[in-house]
Amino acid sequence: MPDSLCRAEITDPVIMADINLEKLVTRGTLWRGRQDVSPAETVEPTGWEPLDALIGGWPRGALTELLSNRYSGLPLLIPALAGLSDTDRWLVWTAPPHLPYAPALAARGVQMEKVLVIRQASLSQRLWVTEQALRSGDCAAVLAWFEHLEIAPLRRLQLAAEQGGGIGVLFRPTDATRQSSPARLRLRVIPTTSGFDLEVLKRHGGWGGGRCSVRL
Amino acid sequence: MLWTALYFPQLPLEVFVPDPPQDPERARAISHTRNSREIVMRCNPAATIQGICPGLPVPAALALCSGLQVLARDETRERAALQGLALWAYQFSPHISLDPLMLLIETGASLRLFGNPESLSGLLSRDLDQLGHEYRIAMAPTPAAANLLARTHPGSITRTTTELRRQIDGVALARLTRDTEVRALIDAIGLGTIGECLTLPRGELARRTSPKLILLFDRLLGQAPDPRPAWQPPEHFEQHLEFPGEIIHHTALCFPARRLILALCGYLRGHGGSVQHLHWRLEHREIPATDFQQGLMKPSRDAHHILDIFRERIERVSLPGPVVAMSLQVTDWLAFEEQTADLLQERASPKDEAFLERLRNRLGEERVQGLSVIADYRPERAWSWCPPGTGRNEETGEHQPLWLLDPPCPLSVHEQAPSYGGTLALERLPERIETGWWDGFDIVRDYFVAHNPDGERLWVFRDRRSGEWYLHGLFH
Numbered sequence: 001m002p003d004s005l006c007r008a009e010i011t012d013p014v015i016m017a018d019i020n021l022e023k024l025v026t027r028g029t030l031w032r033g034r035q036d037v038s039p040a041e042t043v044e045p046t047g048w049e050p051l052d053a054l055i056g057g058w059p060r061g062a063l064t065e066l067l068s069n070r071y072s073g074l075p076l077l078i079p080a081l082a083g084l085s086d087t088d089r090w091l092v093w094t095a096p097p098h099l100p101y102a103p104a105l106a107a108r109g110v111q112m113e114k115v116l117v118i119r120q121a122s123l124s125q126r127l128w129v130t131e132q133a134l135r136s137g138d139c140a141a142v143l144a145w146f147e148h149l150e151i152a153p154l155r156r157l158q159l160a161a162e163q164g165g166g167i168g169v170l171f172r173p174t175d176a177t178r179q180s181s182p183a184r185l186r187l188r189v190i191p192t193t194s195g196f197d198l199e200v201l202k203r204h205g206g207w208g209g210g211r212c213s214v215r216l
Numbered sequence: 217m218l219w220t221a222l223y224f225p226q227l228p229l230e231v232f233v234p235d236p237p238q239d240p241e242r243a244r245a246i247s248h249t250r251n252s253r254e255i256v257m258r259c260n261p262a263a264t265i266q267g268i269c270p271g272l273p274v275p276a277a278l279a280l281c282s283g284l285q286v287l288a289r290d291e292t293r294e295r296a297a298l299q300g301l302a303l304w305a306y307q308f309s310p311h312i313s314l315d316p317l318m319l320l321i322e323t324g325a326s327l328r329l330f331g332n333p334e335s336l337s338g339l340l341s342r343d344l345d346q347l348g349h350e351y352r353i354a355m356a357p358t359p360a361a362a363n364l365l366a367r368t369h370p371g372s373i374t375r376t377t378t379e380l381r382r383q384i385d386g387v388a389l390a391r392l393t394r395d396t397e398v399r400a401l402i403d404a405i406g407l408g409t410i411g412e413c414l415t416l417p418r419g420e421l422a423r424r425t426s427p428k429l430i431l432l433f434d435r436l437l438g439q440a441p442d443p444r445p446a447w448q449p450p451e452h453f454e455q456h457l458e459f460p461g462e463i464i465h466h467t468a469l470c471f472p473a474r475r476l477i478l479a480l481c482g483y484l485r486g487h488g489g490s491v492q493h494l495h496w497r498l499e500h501r502e503i504p505a506t507d508f509q510q511g512l513m514k515p516s517r518d519a520h521h522i523l524d525i526f527r528e529r530i531e532r533v534s535l536p537g538p539v540v541a542m543s544l545q546v547t548d549w550l551a552f553e554e555q556t557a558d559l560l561q562e563r564a565s566p567k568d569e570a571f572l573e574r575l576r577n578r579l580g581e582e583r584v585q586g587l588s589v590i591a592d593y594r595p596e597r598a599w600s601w602c603p604p605g606t607g608r609n610e611e612t613g614e615h616q617p618l619w620l621l622d623p624p625c626p627l628s629v630h631e632q633a634p635s636y637g638g639t640l641a642l643e644r645l646p647e648r649i650e651t652g653w654w655d656g657f658d659i660v661r662d663y664f665v666a667h668n669p670d671g672e673r674l675w676v677f678r679d680r681r682s683g684e685w686y687l688h689g690l691f692h
Contacts, residue, residue, distance in 0.1 A: 075618060090571075101595070101613065102613075103610070104617055106610060107611055113608070114607075119584075129575060132575065
């Protein structure tokens, strides 16, 4: 009888504590130090095997920060962007530092009709666009490049991402490592001649500090 | 028949912009001439506090309140304001007639569309609350009765003549007409209310009073025809609004804009039309007006939506000075297409046009772009900006970098090797691109993949004519 079984468990204080812990874990209030990825989190596979093994994927409805010396790391996103461009949502590029080269994107499977580029915008306009895009729910991914960003706008962006459910990727300078951030995932990106070395600075449901290399 | 009367009791005051504009709280009164005397017709709350009331001779009013600003009634302005309101009201019925301070709308025929009189009244109030005029509504079976009841029983809905009789019985005869001859007669016969007159035998009444008064009663009760010419809406929408003060901030312009947009959408509904281009004009005190356009992705007559887009658009307008008036003009409205077609279409491309529209209006169309591939070997010609959602794919750039430097960046050369963040190491054999003799942009280049000491992979080329090195793309 499941009913009596249940009652039997509740009378045992040790098991009862266990049940409550389990509840907290499933609710996401509590996470296990050694658990690889929180089960509640939904992610978009990165398409890079070593990276997926390390972080599970790009978190949906959250911010990811890629920190590097010269805004490196775009190639890491391309397989995910290609996959997302099959949906009916935009891929928004908020004031990229250089021109996204359409033939290269197309050759890697990105559907160009989903690409939306915001050109030459001031910092406040970039923040506004990024927030609008993240919140709208009509953008599968929002990419933005920020030199300096205070914690308050970062929080707004994270909240907007939670609301819209897309993937928010901020490319930021290495200095920003010292700043605390509400982003769900923070990766340090170091370009190598064959690809990238990556270090996890922060992630949801796990410790920072993991490393991997991606060969392009 | 069900006539709806919209009465705007404070219109004579509302059509005047307070002068000086900085002082809207100044005691003000509107005067008109009665029996060659200047009489106060309307006054604002600041004047009421000082003891001013309608009917008071102007010299007496000035004696009570020396700072009172008295303005002569301007019926031309009132009529213009009523015309503006009629533009908005045109969505409720094609049959509108204008009485002084009043719109009379034949809404019986449109009731089927709006449900019952109560819900129609609710719809009217919802908009009127935002149009910035004090108003009263009444509905009655005849235009004369609606006119009377809007003044004496605001908010009433009277469906039948029996009900109407009950409503008007106690109304003072003097409220019925402004005709001086009839009013003198009413004073003379000593009958107080409409009800008292109507209890008299008709023949008796006709003999004792005048045919004019009889006709008034007959029209009131629907026993005589009361033909009212229907107001003809203009072919183009244009409305002008003067502000009670100066507006300095962009956001504050949204309030008057809302009024104009509401009027526009009413006008469009009445015509079965929708709009895609709006022409706005902001007027300043001494400098030339600021004109700007507002574009919509798709024709619309949804006031909410148009106002949302306006909010984004106005942010981009630079104001050379405070704004004192605003006008909206639409010359090319389109027949409205119901949007059922959209529901049937596959959602193949991103469909939230409202999102895109917000972006475009806030940033300008040229800053919100899509990207397209063009089949061309020259990197500069292998892509183009395009309207969002129209980008095309061509499989050409397999080994090319994700970032392009536009234009290519000249590289310094150290010991015969190009340098960028340190000496570059060239990988693989070059790819030669030699083409374009037909359109004047002919290039002869050797492209290399290279990396610098930081491990950054770069796309560089050597111009075979000049021998110079350039950085053209980044792989990281």
